[in-house]
Amino acid sequence: MFRYSGSWSKILDDRASAMLAEGAARIADVCRLLQDNADVASLWGDFQRFAEQLRQSSKMDRLTLACELHTAVSLETLTPSIHFHLMFDSRQTVTLLKPSLSFRGAVPHQSVECKQARGQACRKAYDQGHYYLQVPKTGSIHMTTTAAAFTTFPVAPDWITNLWQACKITEQVAEQEYLRCKKHVKAYLDNMKFHAQCVQTQAVQVRKAQNLQNLQPLMKKAVVLEQVQRDFLPQFARPMFRRSFLVLNGPTRLGKTIYARSLFGHRETLELNCCGVSQPDLRAFDNLLHRAILYDEASTAMVLSNRRLFQGSTEEVTLAHFGTNMFTYSVYVYNVAMILTSNSWLRELEELPTEERDWLEGNSICIDCTQPLYET
Numbered sequence: 001m002f003r004y005s006g007s008w009s010k011i012l013d014d015r016a017s018a019m020l021a022e023g024a025a026r027i028a029d030v031c032r033l034l035q036d037n038a039d040v041a042s043l044w045g046d047f048q049r050f051a052e053q054l055r056q057s058s059k060m061d062r063l064t065l066a067c068e069l070h071t072a073v074s075l076e077t078l079t080p081s082i083h084f085h086l087m088f089d090s091r092q093t094v095t096l097l098k099p100s101l102s103f104r105g106a107v108p109h110q111s112v113e114c115k116q117a118r119g120q121a122c123r124k125a126y127d128q129g130h131y132y133l134q135v136p137k138t139g140s141i142h143m144t145t146t147a148a149a150f151t152t153f154p155v156a157p158d159w160i161t162n163l164w165q166a167c168k169i170t171e172q173v174a175e176q177e178y179l180r181c182k183k184h185v186k187a188y189l190d191n192m193k194f195h196a197q198c199v200q201t202q203a204v205q206v207r208k209a210q211n212l213q214n215l216q217p218l219m220k221k222a223v224v225l226e227q228v229q230r231d232f233l234p235q236f237a238r239p240m241f242r243r244s245f246l247v248l249n250g251p252t253r254l255g256k257t258i259y260a261r262s263l264f265g266h267r268e269t270l271e272l273n274c275c276g277v278s279q280p281d282l283r284a285f286d287n288l289l290h291r292a293i294l295y296d297e298a299s300t301a302m303v304l305s306n307r308r309l310f311q312g313s314t315e316e317v318t319l320a321h322f323g324t325n326m327f328t329y330s331v332y333v334y335n336v337a338m339i340l341t342s343n344s345w346l347r348e349l350e351e352l353p354t355e356e357r358d359w360l361e362g363n364s365i366c367i368d369c370t371q372p373l374y375e376t
Helices: 014-021 024-035 038-058 071-077 119-134 157-165 171-181 185-218 226-237 256-264 300-304 345-350 354-362
Strands: 002-004 062-069 082-089 140-145 245-249 269-273 292-296 317-319 329-331 337-342 364-368
Touching: 014 024, 024 062, 024 071, 024 140, 038 062, 038 082, 038 140, 062 119, 082 119, 119 140, 119 157, 157 171, 157 185, 171 185, 226 364, 245 256, 245 345, 256 269, 256 292, 256 337, 300 345, 300 354, 337 345, 345 354, 345 364, 354 364
Parallel strands: 245 337, 245 364, 269 292, 292 337
Antiparallel strands: 002 082, 062 082, 062 140, 317 329
16 A cells, blocks of 8 residues: 655645634544545546556556545644555556656655465455545545455454544444444444443543532531541441441531531542432442442431341342342442431431331431531
């Protein structure tokens, strides 16, 4: 494969330059604009005629040409910069003299070579070179070929993966190419979906961290609650078979949740939304990271249905007992602080049978909050 670029590579187009100034998101628009650019069309026509002369003089069997935007250079200079690719192969030995390879004063850079390959290995390398120029890459402007991919030669799905990994093609193009490939389609598409989910999760975590950082100047110092310091926190400084959980009861806007997270730190506290749930979702719990679990808007019914969990058992606790138990999972929460916030804990206690109320009162440290839990 030969790549050509020279002084003619820069294309003066004010509209394209304005798009480049907006960033990489406009690359596709720039390429569509350059497809109708007169200077690009003239260069592309000259290059096609140049390649046809080479083909006729050297008996090339297969030929693929491409005109592409050099995205990195274009974004840096805010001026469209193009280059040409020429990929060929032949069943016969082809000898090309250096002067005959020059296009508009530009000597090509050779990027595909198969000196050590023989037979099928050599053919596969050539096929991959032709496919590289034919796939709709980011920056593609024009392409023509005498050896269409998928019909004149098979495409290996790994070629598509490699191009996607190198950010040469978009996720949408990769999906279309896997479908055309027709080989292990489900496996590759499932991989793409999983990758998209992971990328989204990662992006949310980054945004979450940034938002928390932006909120830091607004954070107020938590007050010191004597009962928490005396009865709750010391439990985690010594071995105990069971530990009492902490309940912060009170109306909204007192800072109960923020106070609860301050006890063990934001990163080491897993916060769960327990409004209206009968069993907390602890699949995100990491025993090696989390020192506390915050059950926001917890109810007495939820705790009574999961007594072993809230006592901090020395054994693993199994959750998600539904139907056939196909989705059960276990968590190890020994020596992990259990903190609950509620607007109605005391009222719910009054409505319970004596036995259940006694159990909750005997296994919890309940603080009825009437003042803000931050310094005003």
